[in-house]
Amino acid sequence: MNPSATKPPFLVFAAPDIQEAEIKEVEACLRSGWLGTGPRVARFESDFAAYKGLDATQAAGLNSCTAALHVSMVAAGLEPGSEVITTPLTFCATINSILHADLVPVLADVDPATQNIAPEAIEAAITPRTRAILPVHFAGRPCDMDRIMAIARKHQLMVIEDCAHAVETEYRGIKAGTFGDFGCFSFYVTKNVVAGEGGMIVGRDAELVARARTLALHGMSKDAWHRFSDKGYKHYQVVECGFKYNMMDLQAAIGLHQLARVEQNWLRRRALWEMYGQALSGLPLVLPTPPEPQTRHALHLYTVRIGNTGTSPDRDTFLDNMNALGIGTGVHYQSVAEHPYYRERFGWDPDQWPNARAIGQQTVSLPISSRLTDSELQRVAEAVTQALAC
Secondary structure (H helix, E strand, O other), rough: OOOOOOOOOEOOOOOOOHHHHHHHHHHHHHOOOOOOOOOHHHHHHHHHHEEEEEEHHHEEEEEEEEHHHHHHHHHHOOOOOOOEEEEOOOHHHHHHHHHOOOOOOEOOEEOOOOOEHHHHHHHHHHHOOOEEOEEEOOHHHHOOHHHHHHHHHHOOOOOEEEEOOOOOEOOEEEEEOOOOEEEEEEEEEOOOOEEEEEEEEEOHHHHHHHHHHOOOOOEEEOHHHHHHHHOOOOOOEEEEOOOOOEOOOHHHHHHHHHHHHHHHHHHHHHHHHHHHHHHHOOOOEOOOOOOOOOOOOOOEEEEEEEOOOOOOOOOHHHHHHHHHHHHHEEEEOOOHHHHHHHHHOOOOOOOOOOHHHHHHHHHEEEOOOOOOOOOHHHHHHHHHHHHHHO
C-alpha cells in the first residue's frame, strides 16, 4: 500500500448519528438532577414496547443486551446445567450470558447464505438436557422463525431471541423479539438505536418481564424513582438475589430520540445498502444475500466476504489495506469456537461448525450508518477496490 501523504480524515466504522434532540434531552436530564433509573427510562420502555406492538408492562430497560440475555434466562427459571442451543457466529456476549446463568452453551452451525443459525442444525443438536434455543438475528436479518418456533413447540423449549442487531427486523409481518418467550435488544454505540450503552428486554409474559426487572436492580421490589418520588418514600424489599443491570435516565435520554427516528434512519441505511450493491458489483468479493421475501432486514451490518475467490488478498490483509486507506471496518464475527477460552473450557474444535468458521475467516463489515454521506460511501467503495488490488 502507498496511501497519499494528504489523507482525508479517518472514517470511523459505525459512527452514531447523534442530533440536536438527543443533546438537548441529555442536558435537560442533567439539569433535572435525576440521572439514574427514572421517568425517562419509563418513557423509553413505553415507547419501545409500543414500537414492538406490546404493552408497557412487557418491556424493561437494562444497561446492556448482555444483561437482558442473562436475566431472561434467570427469570425463565432454567435449571442450572441445562443446555441452550445457539449460533457459533455471534459476539461472545451471547455465550457468556448463557454461562453466567449457570447453563451450558451448545452450538449449531449457520446457513452459509443467511449466516443465521440453521434450523436443521438446531434439531440435530437437541438432547434430553436441552431447555432453550437462543437464535441471533445476525446483521439484522431475521432467522427462520417459523421453523425455529415449530422445533421449540415440538420439544417444549423456551426461545430467547438475541435481537442486538434487529430493532427494525420483521419476519412475515411479525417483529423480531416478539416470537419467543423473551427478546433482547442492544443500544450500544454502534447499533441502529444508540444510547451509548443500554439494552431492553421484552417478553410475552408480563410477570416474567417484571421478575427480570426486579432481578436487574439487586432483586429489589422498588426502584429509586418510585422510592424517592414526590408521592412519598416507599420502602423496598429485597425479594431475590439480583444484579446491578438497570438503565439510567442519561441513557434513555439519548435512546428516546434515536427511537423516534428509527424508521427514518432505516430508510437511509436501505439507500446506502443499495448504493453499496451497485458500487461493489463485479469486484472479487461476495456481497450480502438479498433479504428473503416477507421479511424486513434491519440492515445493521453490511458484510462482505473476502479471500474466497483466489484472486484477492486474504481477509486480514484486506483489513490492513483498508485501515491504511483511512477506512474503519469490523469483523462480525470470528466464530466463537476459535476463541481460546471456549476451546479450552469445552474442547470445541472450530471445524465442528465449518460454515461459521469459513465465514469468520472471510467476513468484513463495511461502514453503514444513517450518518454516512453519499460521498463517504463512494470513498469506501473506492478504497475497497484499491484494497483488493494490493
